[in-house]
Amino acid sequence: MRIIGLIIVVVTGALLIYAATDFPAWSDPASPASTYLSPYYIEKTMEETSVPNIVTAVLADYRGFDTMFETTVIFSAGVVCFFLLRIPRREEPEIRYYRHVLTGVTIQLKEGYKIPPSADFERIDAVWTPPDLIIKTGCRILIPFIQLFALYVIAHGHHSPGGGFQGGVILGASIILLAISHDLRTAVRRMSEKLIAILCAVGVSIYAGTGALCLLLKQNFLDYSALAGVLHVDPITARSHGILMVEIGVGIAVMATMIWIYNNISSAGRYRQGL
Amino acid sequence: MTDLISTVVAKYNYWIYITLMMIGLYAMIAKNNLVKKIVGMNIFQTAIILFYVSIGVKKGGTIPILEHAHGHEHHVVHAVDYINPLPHVLMLTAIVVGVATLGVALALAIRIYNNYNTLEEDEILTQVREK
């Protein structure tokens, strides 16, 4: 297998090097890519969409259709992980372990018995290590600031590097940080599985729904100038607001999917201990 | 000879990305462990992302965000001052696609591990042949 691998790699590499001799030199301002299409984007973005961040304008407006499908890609990855891995909780009797929080005593109950949720006893698994107090407390203080920063990144996508994807990942990371520093059950208690799955679909629906709204208002799909009537602004500002709406949709979808994928993969579908 | 050297030096970003791509491709084909193959796949996709982003660079250009754009001064925007935004947009998509593929690949690897209790490809094939 190694020999075949080496041969394939050498042949492909030779082909690519041969082709690269024809490319424009690096950072050449006169290359076809820099002179044909991109000057239009750079020069016309402000007057057509009133969004200073050109990358966001191209991502969410000019090529917004691509971005909608990209959000669908990440949504479908979440659904695939759930579809393949999730083992539904059977109602069969199982042995449960509980730990008394104050004293640290662990108890094992017989099959079928359980303690109703209370503040004194926390449920643990057969393999369990106590989370470190410093890590727990540190993360609990940090997480709200992380989430605030994520919301800033989403909202300021128009004016600074950022946008829906970046902010969504940071939001998702905050909940995953909760899952890592405490344990998976704590994070799932905060954001239940059903809520995350529905949020994921809602996020993509906001994006596709904005486009469909433009369709219903007699323009082409994802033509945000159709929203001018609904929002009572001129068409150019309507584009800016349309971009903001879809970025929020993207942020929600990406956050929910990151948490969903992490939950399913780290616990191999069982939603018990997690990592 | 100087011609060749100047070509090599002027386009060094392309040689770097081709090397990275071939490392990733070799790992995907030749390695035995399933997770190492997934890592190779990630390297391969990252090299393509590097290639696209390096297309967009312009000498002397700054990032494609207009400053002070909402004020009352309407500057004329010169395209030559800003780098090409289009490859960045395309690669946002490619990065997300790479993450999604990584998630699906890991989910499949977990399923395989549950069935066969190993992640080495030759051991899995021996187990499959025995059945």
Next chain:
Amino acid sequence: MNEQYPALLVVVPLLSALAISVAGWVNKRLCFPIAVAALGVSAWSSVGLLFRVLNEGAIVYKLGGWLPPMGIAYYIDYLNGLVLPVVSIVALLNLISSKKIVEQQFPDKAGPFYTLYVLMVTGLLGIVVTGDAFNLYVLLEIASLTGYGLLAMGEERAPLATLNYLYMGTIGACFYLLGIGYLYIVTGSLNMVDIARLLPPLYQSKAVLAAFIICMVGVWLKMAFFPLHAWLPNAYTYANSASSGLIAPLMTKVMVYVMIRLILTVFTPAFVFSTLAVSHYIVWLACIAIVIGAVLALKERNLKKMLTYIVVAEVGYMVGGAWLGNRAGLTGAVLHIVNDALMTLCVFLVVGNIVYKVKGYAFADLKGLFSKMPFTMGAFVIGALSIIGVPPTCGFFSKWYLILGAIQAHQYGFMVALLFSSLINVVLFFRVFEIGFYEPFSDHEGHEHHPAVMAEAPLTMLVPLYVVAISLILVGLYTGDIVNHIVQFVIPKGFM
């Protein structure tokens, strides 16, 4: 509403997939009706689009209201117009048939299954209808990822087979992305028609040659063209019948469409057939693909795996036909996209019915099936006759055009491979008929002769099967109309 068909085609399934995902958590019984409604709307829009193209010619739909190449545009001409209804109708028929399979095999995951199903159809429809090269990559990844998810749910070997498919499929998609990157770096545009306009001065450039080779290798990896076909038999065999019934007919054919689109629209035939002179070798590669597919199918003792090797051979037909470089060959290839999708759907629906009742698909499980499941096996006979190439089923007509094209291009090796594979298909299918007709004798020693009890598949699985079987004959009878009104305009004038 008429002008918005191109958007409805893709947006309605997308929104419905999201609705199904939510319905899976709220009320599981809504999932199937929403899916059927969504694919029904898509099928209706695609047929409507076909009639619009027949009346008006090519249609351009600007997404977001931006003119191409600034924005993304949908570009629907005769080629897309023909393939779109095929994709949506095949998906709809398989969906109706899959209801019972899902209830039998994984009832608690019906919500995610239908979500992935409708998303995959969205991806496939989007690949066919788009006119932007990068948009095609994104939709290709949607179709691929949902395909991996659908195929991995099945028998014990399914996740490993799917992971191998994932590796090769990702390499293929990344190669396609790299090829598009090469085209972008030398032209600066991503729109297919725009690239074709900018390319002619660059035909001698090494970058364009490399872009073509890389794009082609990527597309061949995803369509399982020999020698890159190793992932297909395992991935399709071990999956559950509902997934294989969707993916086996459609995925490879849509990738053949992408290859033909690259040859005809992006790299025009002038470049592909005149400047490059490799079509001869690729037709030889296609001959080897057909022969290998047929021979490997012979040694299988397992109906589903045999059919997957036949799929590999059929891909060889289409690639060889497209690369013959003449009008008849390309007509045969385009016609074969339509015909092969229907034929493969027919036989995979039959396998789905058999697995549903008998719980196995090895040859040993097929004994006496003609008396136990007469309707299913009747449709199987029609599908088998079509794959062999017996008139008036559609398989005969596309083979006829391919052989005609081979003779006109003096590629006699291709013609011999086509006839050889028809003979092997006769052997393969008549072997299955023989096993199906005869009951094992040992069961009736000393007992009175019990007639076999008919245990036919339920009606929701039989009706789509018969719709497909009858359409095989109807499409065959109307081949002349299809060629004269549609396929003829796919091929640019000036093609000999």
